[in-house]
Amino acid sequence: MFAIDHSYGQARLSLSNKNASAEAKAVYAYLQDMYGKKMLAGQMTSNWGFDELKYVLDSTGKLPAIRGLDFVDSAKNNNEVKFAKAWWKQGGIPTIMWHWGAPAIGSGYENSKKEIDIDKIFQQGTPEHTAFWKELKEKAQLLKKLKRAKVPVLWRPFHELNGNWFWWGKQGPDRFKRLWITMYNYYVHDQHLDNLIWVHCYMDKPDAAWYPGREYVDIAGPDTYQPGLSRKGMYEQTRAIVGDTMPIAFHECGIPPDPAKSFAEGSKWSWFMQWHTDHLKKVPAAHLKYVYDHDLVVTLDKVPNIKKAYRERRPNIFERVKIALDNLVTVLL
Template sequence: MKKNLFSTKLFLIISFALLSFSCKDDDEVTGTQRYKEPPVLLSSIPATGGTVSFTDNTIRLIFDREVTVVNLGMVSINNAIISGSSVSGDTLTFTLDGLDEKTPYTLTITKGAIKGVPGLLNQEDITLSFNTGEAPALTKTLAMPNASAQANNVFNFLLENYRNKIISGSMAKVNWNTDEADRVYRWTGKYPAINTFDFVHLYASPTNWIDYSNTTVAENWWNNKGLISIMWHWNVLIEGTSNFGFYYTGKNNGEGETSFDITKAVQDGTDENKIIKADLDKVATHLLALQAKGIPVIWRPLHEAAGGWFWWGAKDANSYKALWILMFETFKAKGINNLIWVWTTETNDNSWYPGDAYVDIIGRDIYNKKDAAAIYKEYLSIRKTYPNKMVTLSECGNVANISQQWSANAKWSWYMPWYDYNATDESEHSHATKVFWTDAFASDKVITRDQMPSLK
């Protein structure tokens, strides 16, 4: 009996050992042994030698197993380190912010950058070469119906030069003047091609220091082949005072702040609605006066809305868009057809965009950014978001030189430094120094006023 019991125990021990060895062997075949090699790239989107859409900025790599990125600093695109990645199972996705159109690229995953899960690090560099496609065609018809011949001439000129050359621009020093452009001329011997004015003192005009009905300065600029741009810091009455302001309450240390409510302003019949309609009528009169003299206007109202510091952007995107469209439709009903409409993005604010039917050009205002590569990334991001529209540096100050931006491929339609109210020819300009302008005008890619054709 004991002998049989011993035999039975011995049999069970041997059987269990054999079973354990068998299971281990199976596991090596189906599990651990299978992953004694590095992860294998099975396919990619795009395929090697393929093309990725200009508006797409993702590259997907499919491996034979789940992978993880061990060191993102060892992954590059045309020798530039990639900023972000994500993994979903066997698919590794890279988001690439800097892909320009019609450009060859090589993605390189350096040896040891990724690891199979389970498994080893990649033992050799993994490379993927591809090209980007052409950007979608630009819209070549102005948003405003029955656009004037002069407006079409200017728009076509902008289209012809876009990404081939950049047009120089200057900003009026608060009032209806060319003071900044005159300083640039004294510094360089040349005028910027564009002068931008501002209806900021609409509430005071006409008076002895500002009268927008006197269009002489704009006429002279246009007759000298310059382009006219106008923006509008829209002042409204500050509650309980006789003062005007355009900053929203809490956005400018109490100076020039108003609690004027845009949500009420776009509701028919409210007091706020009556105020904005009266102002629109007044602005329309001045725009029609320019139109009667054959002068087109690059029109940039309601700028920097999503930033929230102006009353027109203090509430919500829908109210803002309603105000933009109200302005557009009001001007259309009055027969205004000399405008090229520029909408200013704050980036990542597409919900604030009035829509392609109401916008001709996308602007971006950039300050205090000396890194041309970072500026290029902003430019390219806007191009990808609004691929059918030209993109312009509608305001700037203390930024990388135009030659540096152009070399970095930030090929704006035009650029316009902000004014410095206290600057003199000898003092250092806070936004665009003599060195900045000299550098710009030394480039054969920059268009100055003397190089402009007649667009009448």
């Protein structure tokens, strides 16, 4: 089990990276404070001509707390970094995903759905191995720009991992977990990307076989675009895998969940992220405004100064004794 951090005045789960930045720790503490009480509004943005944030603002009078970005287009990835910096400065939380084109085939969304032999990624001298590490290093350099700017990131790689349409999910859970752990170890231990909060994303039906373990994951949750699928079921399936303490997010949706109904049925999403362009345009305007106006939903204007409100303080002697005792009990159990 993971140690519980009492340094913020109440028990919270610690980030998987024990060297996480102050900003990452603060965001994680805030998300845990909100978890089970309210859900954050999130909006995925595109970079090809439609301004999702303006659309949401015009439709609701508000902006989302979380802005979604994507390292899908190498030519535009520096812009995604700039957007992440600006969003954090504006008071919001950035999340970044990566539609990673299959190594040795090419970049872009369509290539992310191509299949390769994943085992060759781990064989030196193969085109797959060379391309994999080249791409991994390039994205590390982008994320380092955010680290230097003290911008925390909800980092969501290898998304929809069990969906069987992206190359990282086509050959089963064991190969997927090897990919995840390889990236985690390289980014955390070699590149010291301490500003990342690691977000694990299922599709439709969460499955424990695909879970790499608490030591590599900070937040988990599913996606779905199927209106008839039980969202309560997805939440409960994720909860059965990661437990009660880790925040569970609704990572992508075709229509935002009803906050009142979700909380009433026990689906206490940490956040939702509405998908971009046509998916957003198809959301009924009344529903979008209802969600953004709801007391259970956190929009940008309701996000506190996270760094200031959740800055880490050194526990006093009594708290340190309690932490030591709690950790001892954890070890004995």
